[in-house]
Amino acid sequence: MRFVLHGAAVLTLTAITQLGGIAWVVALAFRRRRWAAFLLAYGLLWAVAQLAAPQLGREPIPCRGGPLRMQSAFYCVTLRNFVSPELREVAQRAAERVARDHPGTVTLALDGNFPFLSGFPMIPHLSHGDGDKLDFAFFYADERGYAVGRTKSPIGYFAFERAGEETCPPAFPTFRWEMRWLRPAMAGLELEPERTAALLRALLSDTRVGKVFLEPPLAARLGVSGGKLRFQGCRAARHDDHIHVQL
Ligand SMILES: [Zn+2]
Incomplete structure (x- = not known):
């Protein structure tokens, strides 16, 4: 059941933000403060996208x-x-x-x-x-x-x-x-x-x-x-x- 819920969260976040699903997977590695880990991971990915995307067109x-x-x-x-x-x-x-x-x-x-x-x-x-x-x-x-x-x-x-x-x-x-x-x-x-x-x-x-x-x-x-x-x-x-x- 857990697996299904997390899978759905990853799919939904990927569909809405492209990189949000990755941040969710990263956050799963944390037993505590998972939401904080998710927000931090997403914030980092977001910043990387701002810098890397222009290099890739x-x-x-x-x-x-x-x-x-x-x-x-x-x-x-x-x-x-x-x-x-x-x-x-x-x-x-x-x-x-x-x-x-x-x-x-x-x-x-x-x-x-x-x-x-x-x-x-x-x-x-x-x-x-x-x-x-x-x-x-x-x-x-x-x-x-x-x-x-x-x-x-x-x-x-x-x-x-x-x-x-x-x-x-x-x-x-x-x-x-x-x-x-x-x-x-x-x-x-x-x-x-x-x-x-x-x-x-x-x-x-x-x-x-x-x-x-x-x-x-x-x-x-x-x-x-x-x-x-x-x-x-x-x-x-x-x-x-x-x-x-x-x-
Ligand atoms: Zn259109």
């Missing part, structure tokens, strides 16, 4: 500052903010462009990739395994206007704009989740269309960008179009809550 999206940063500390702590140097450059350029046209704007990134190994899956994404994929949060506004650094959903994802409901027929199983249980946690914010459209245009105009995923009715509402702007298809997750970009 993955760089972290910044966790603080602007005009580009991760949406929350969660993504930094869990090592989900690593991308290829080229994609980091694309993201930085796009964020700078939005901030130039709309001073003070902070572009928020969501899941990128893990620091090591190409092909390592990042659940629940179907891609995000090679360093060349990154998600961005939409921009939001309250009654006073653009809300700097804030998102409607606490994790940036799943605040669906209810666009594209008719695009796909109901199916089971599906990645087009509704996430109704998360609605009480949503902030009273509205999509800020100007900045969201500006980020989309900046990404689409970059020659290094291969594809951008967004639900087509939402793209139409924002007045953004272009050959690289694609519908991800009905078999993948919805994209009326975030922007997906890949090289």
Whole structure:
């Protein structure tokens, strides 16, 4: 029973953070203060990742500052903010462009990739395994206007704009989740269309960008179009809550 529980913990931590499972195994060697051992081991592995990943072709999206940063500390702590140097450059350029046209704007990134190994899956994404994929949060506004650094959903994802409901027929199983249980946690914010459209245009105009995923009715509402702007298809997750970009 113990073995099964520890196995599940290792698998879960590996799935969420890539290196957390290793820290758990290390902690098992300690009979006392296992939690402290786990936190220390994870902290060390985390620090090693920050230094080693750039040598192996993955760089972290910044966790603080602007005009580009991760949406929350969660993504930094869990090592989900690593991308290829080229994609980091694309993201930085796009964020700078939005901030130039709309001073003070902070572009928020969501899941990128893990620091090591190409092909390592990042659940629940179907891609995000090679360093060349990154998600961005939409921009939001309250009654006073653009809300700097804030998102409607606490994790940036799943605040669906209810666009594209008719695009796909109901199916089971599906990645087009509704996430109704998360609605009480949503902030009273509205999509800020100007900045969201500006980020989309900046990404689409970059020659290094291969594809951008967004639900087509939402793209139409924002007045953004272009050959690289694609519908991800009905078999993948919805994209009326975030922007997906890949090289
Ligand atoms: Zn994505």
